Amino acid sequence: MAEDPGIDQETFDRLIEEGQPERVARAKAKAAAARKSRQAEASSGNGAAADGEAGGGGGGETPEQVQERVFKELVDDGAPERVARAKAKAAAARAEKAAEKSSEPAKQPAGAKSGGGGGAAAGNGAANRAGDGTGIALTPEQRQQRVAAALAGRAEGGGPHERTGGTETKYAGQEHTHRLLAMVPPTGIQQIRGKQDDKAYTWPHLLTAEFICLMAVTAFLFVFSALAPAPLRELANPNVTPNPSKAPWYFLGLQEMLRYWHPMVAGVTIPLLLGPLALVAIPYLDRNPSMRPERRRFAYTLFTMFLVASAALTLSGSFFRGPGFNWTWPWADGIWFTL
Amino acid sequence: MANIPSADELKKRLQDNVIYKSVFRPGSIYRKGYRDTSRDRALAAMNNVLYHLHPVKVKRHGLKLTYTYCLGGTSFFLFILLTVTGIFLMFFYRPAAGPGSEIAYLDMQNLRANVQFGDLVRNMHRWGAHLMVFTVFLHMARVFYHGAYKPPREFNWVVGVILLLVTLFLAFTGYLLPWDQLAIWAVQVGTSMAGFTPVFGQQIQFALLGGVEIGPETLLRWYVLHVLALPFILAIFLAVHFWRIRKDGGISGPL
Secondary structure, eight states, X not given: OTTOOOOOHHHHHHHHHHTOOHHHHHHHHHHHHHHHHHHHHHHHHHHHHHHHHHHOTTOSOOHHHHHHHHHHHHHHTTOOHHHHHHHHHHHHHHHHHHHHHHHSGGGSOGGGOTTOHHHHHHHHHHHXXXXXXXXXXXXXXXXXXXXHHHHHHHHHTTOSOOOOOGGGSOOTTOSOOOOOOOOOOTTOSXXXXXXXXOEEEIIIIIHHHHHHHHHHHHHHXXXXXXXXXXXXXXXXXXXXXXXXXXXXXXXXXXXXXXXXXXHIIIIIIIIIIIHHHHHHHHHXXXXXXXXXXXXXXXXXXXXXXXXXXXXXXXXXXXXXXXXXXXXXXXXXXXXXXXX | OTTSOOHHXXXXXXXXXXXXXXXSOTTOHHHHXXXXXXXXXXXXXXXXXXXXXXXXXXXXXXXXXXXXXXXXXXXXXXXXXXXHHHHHHHXXXXXXXXXXXXXXXXXXXXXXXHSTTHHHHXXXXXXXXXXXXXXXXXXXXXXXXXXXXXXXXXXXXXXXXHHHHHHHHHHHHHHHTTOBHHHHHHHHHHHHHHTTOXXXXXXXXXXXXXXXXXXXXXXXXXXXIIIIXXXXXXXXXXXXXXXXXXXXXXXXXXX
């Protein structure tokens, strides 16, 4: 396409004739072509506008002039100023696009599109100027002939390149064309913050593990229930207080605390208010972002103390409290504990 | 005997009708077969009701048993198991008690003596309840030590604390239902603690007991809480809990 500098045929031919390897010649010719096309672009920057003026069928105006003219016409016709301005802008944009379109083929050799219509006609000037300035304005046929000649020369010299096929031969540099579609900023279109997790399929990996796990729990519970009967004492009698009276095991830690503090503190304030509140508050108080154990020593210490204290109180209330909820040694005095 | 269709033909007839197709979703492995490819592994998860719980893929480190110890899953499974065994027990139990008519306690004795598997199911229900309290507690400890309550999972920890409290209350309300000495005196001890609540302790105790002391009203009240109200609350918070696990990016970690 027009953007692709291709290779500079003259340089290519010259290097081939000098006996350079084809690969080197192609690379150097490409570089030369790129240099030349940069020059040509720089010089055609003004030229394109001029061409648009000279050859454009719309009356030879710059987009700004078009905008002004259309705006005036519309206002004279009685259109509101806002509408007129918008329409004028659109007309200017159209004119600009048309100018661009007509100047584009100009960068190609004129012979490429013999029936190119108005666009090609408008482009002639640019093509001629490029031809004068840089000397790369060859028709494809001319290029082909030159390449064929060069390659034929090499073939006569015993080279392996037997690609001379007359008009069917592609001219050098044609088989690979690249087009720049967009410039992407260095930050990229898609922002990826975290790194991709190492993941596994839920089925079969997770579901299999879960199934085994719940089968194991069921089996354990089944066997345990078959072997160990759940307690059922005599009929409830509000007039006969068992000694000791114990709460279910998960409340025995609280019952143990009742021995040390006033019930309002041990029975209600701590377990029902402070306990849940403290638990709920944990994520909002612990602002340490790290999840690594070695960086959470304080949190680990506090929570481990909480766990140890709970376990100690529960065990003590369960196994070390006998009649009257007084202290007993389970190995000496026996155990008063029912699940 | 030539009229008997082959196995393949039977399978085709079974699967190629409106009812079968209405039961299984279009991509289901029960409709289009299963080959052990990535695509079918994904479809197996997607076309399964468990898709409510699990995404198609999970973090690999979470598969290790030593990461979760399957504690949350075990707690949830125990809840299901307790629901099933509890429904069974409800067929044989009436929450009625009082002087002269100890129906609840007699039903318990009848369950143990005369109902097929009655004792086994009752044992499973009771031991399962204790186990569930234990696993929920251990689950909390596991989550803490992994720092899994840290952003963005703060609120799910709060939901977890609610679930822990509801679990405890569920276990406690169930404790009263056998209506034996163990039950009423454990509840006596527990509710007398609630009576020490500052300012409105007496009212709380009255609301819990349905009177000034444990009686038939207490039994009925705790029965309804145990079989209906608390499981309902637990199920709702469980749904939020599971939903937030997925919304907050799956399992936490790796450490």
